[in-house]
Amino acid sequence: MSYVVTGATGQLGRLVVESLLERGVDPAEIVATGRSVERLSDLAERGVRVETLDFDDVPESAPWLAAGDVVLLVSGSEVGQRVPQHTAVVELAKRSGAARIVYTSAPAADDTTLVLAPEHAATERVIRDSGLPFTFLRNGWYTENYVPTVDQARATGVVAGSAGDGRIASAPRADFADAAAVVLSTDGHDNAVYELSGDVAWSFDELAAVLTDVLGREVAYQRLTPAEHHAALVGAGLDEGTAGFVVALDQNAAEGVLGVTTGHLSQLIGRPTVPLAETVGSWS
């Protein structure tokens, strides 16, 4: 039986493979896949099986995916393409006789205003309809999404956005990766849906306070209207579409969609999630 990880060339997938290895999983039982597999040569040297998998060119069968394997489908990064891409992987898993498919989804994917949710909800439906046992990891926001605020704050003393008083229950990627490794390598997660988020939902005023401590300069949160935020982003060089998307995400934050604390993540990983200040402090 093997653990097949898609997106292992990416940040989350790599951390999942590392977490499986730390948990004592035999490297020979891990199949790390992606397109740019040259990035995985160090894992190959440690005995992990490395295979090319392009979601746009999924084979009819794959010698590295056998009956009884557990597949982690890390959602792809090409927004707008993900439903057919994910469907192709689910169908391969089904044809191969996989024992279970674990999918990294989005918070409350089938009942939310989150702008990113529709592709995740559609993928969840495809997986349910496949008849394969599944585990949905509805991952909340990565704390690392806020890495760019450090440079902004360092340069200007301001973190600007239109999230109002919205809170973010983020956790670092490594916490979500540990949860994925746990549900891959232990029993009892068939047809489970986990809403994963950080233990603490922080406000942007609190992020500014953390940045003040970390950078040693006063940082304030500047509340913008959505229109002001959009104009600022376009002025900073973003295209209209990307700016609109960023503003829509801040509206989701303002609505509270990203601030739900469930405790599922810390329960799965058996420890508290890493706090905002600790993660931000590790970047400087």
Ligand SMILES: NC(=O)c1ccc[n+]([C@@H]2O[C@H](COP(=O)([O-])OP(=O)(O)OC[C@H]3O[C@@H](n4cnc5c(N)ncnc54)[C@H](OP(=O)(O)O)[C@@H]3O)[C@@H](O)[C@H]2O)c1
């Ligand atoms: N919860 C959050 O805050 C948040 C934030 C950003 C993204 N996400 C989602 O979480 C996923 C993992 O996050 P991440 O930080 O690890 O992203 P990432 O570093 O950008 O990694 C994305 C992975 O997807 C793979 N991929 C993309 N298109 C593919 C294709 N057509 N065929 C095969 N593989 C493909 C990439 O493979 P190659 O590099 O080999 O092409 C890469 O391994 C993202 O893809 C996105 O769906 C969540």
